[in-house]
Amino acid sequence: MEKLDVLIVGGGPIGIACGLEAKKKGLGYLIVEKGPIVNSLFNYPVNMQFFSSSERLEIDDIPFISKEAKPKRNEALEYYRRIVSSNSLNIHLFEKVETVEKTGDGFEIISDKNRYMAEHVIIATGFYDLPNNLNVPGEDLPKVSHYYKDPHYYARQKLAVVGASNSAIDAALECWRKGSEVTLIIRGPEVGQRVKYWVRPDIINRIEEGSIKAYFNSTVKEIKETELIIDTPEGEVILENDFVLALTGYMPNFEFLEKLGIELSRDEKRLPAYNPETMETNVEGLYLAGVICGGMETHKWFIENSRIHAPIIISHILSKQLVDSRA
Known part of the structure; x- marks a missing residue:
């Protein structure tokens, strides 16, 4: 050899x-x-x-x-x-x-x-x-993915995007523009500071106008077949949910x-x-x-x-x- x-x-x-x-x-x-x-x-x-x-x-x-x-x-x-x-x-x-x-x-x-x-x-x-796993019940369900490819797949679906970095924010905006009902779950108090400078104002505006719902200082507690349970500063919230993109790095x-x-x-x-x-x-x-x-x-x-x-x-x-x- x-x-x-x-x-x-x-x-x-x-x-x-x-x-x-x-x-x-x-x-x-x-x-x-x-x-x-x-x-x-x-x-x-x-x-x-x-x-x-x-x-x-x-x-x-x-x-x-x-x-x-x-x-x-x-x-x-x-x-x-x-x-x-x-x-x-x-x-x-x-x-x-x-x-x-x-x-x-x-x-x-x-x-x-x-x-x-x-x-x-x-x-x-x-x-x-x-991927950095969420380590919560239901993370192994088929509707959960740690990788995002194409927004078309999530059109007309209730989509939860977990994360606040470039990958999560890009996915949230793209899927919303293709007709998804998007909810962002962000562990910290704001959208990540390292998000691309031309994208960050876009997502902030979409959140402020109510087009994309965002839960800050919040974490996923459990993922179910048709629901998502999250912990928020106001207490536990149950969301109707079809898919989860856990884009946490x-x-x-x-x-x-x-x-x-x-x-x-x-x-x-x-x-x-x-x-x-x-x-x-x-x-x-x-x-x-x-x-x-x-x-x-x-x-x-x-x-x-x-x-x-x-x-x-x-x-x-x-x-x-x-x-x-x-x-």
Whole structure:
């Protein structure tokens, strides 16, 4: 079995950036992605518009041309897909990495389809896979979803949207405009301050005019087949309900990181241990790239500010190889 210089787990924008950098520097590399190209972006809502402008989403100085200053999901899919194709990146799709074991001179990586050996491993898996659950009775009912795709599905339905961040507010507005009877359940006293600046006034106006009902300082107590029970400052409220979108955020796969031997902080942030100058974790030869570096602080890292991780990591790998060659 040929030993790779580096195996990259995750084929999102940052994983692709790492692959591009490895290829430019002549390293033997492979990207392994559990779904399609940029799987996390593919699972975004169909009409989603990025907070960042197109130039901030560019990788490897490859121009990203979009119709508007802030591109939409379909434009991003086209951009990253073309990068993979035009650069003939070595990427395996619909293949899930299950274990990464440290060996004497590198790593053994086992997926659901193959087995690999690599001198170095980069984890660039993001945080979109595991939702923050409500942990209430009825959350497992078919009418409850932690992911939102298309507003058409909820037309003429009584829809409860739980959350106050960009995903929740976008879903509430889109579904209301397609004919849903939308109720927002927000744990805090207001719509999230990080909501896109051109969207936040829109949702506030819809709430104030009564088009969208909002319960602030409120939480879901129980989900039933045709009802939703919430705790509010005024007491328990029972709502007629057809569907629930629990858009309360997502988290990295901490269990996977711990299996790799990566140390996590013991506080609620669950920050992984790594050297910010090299992106190498406490496990020698194992690196982190992208939003996964932020632990539960999923708002800390984005495509635009973690693109730099790719050249940092590849430069460090090359420097170690140079030292080894001189030894």
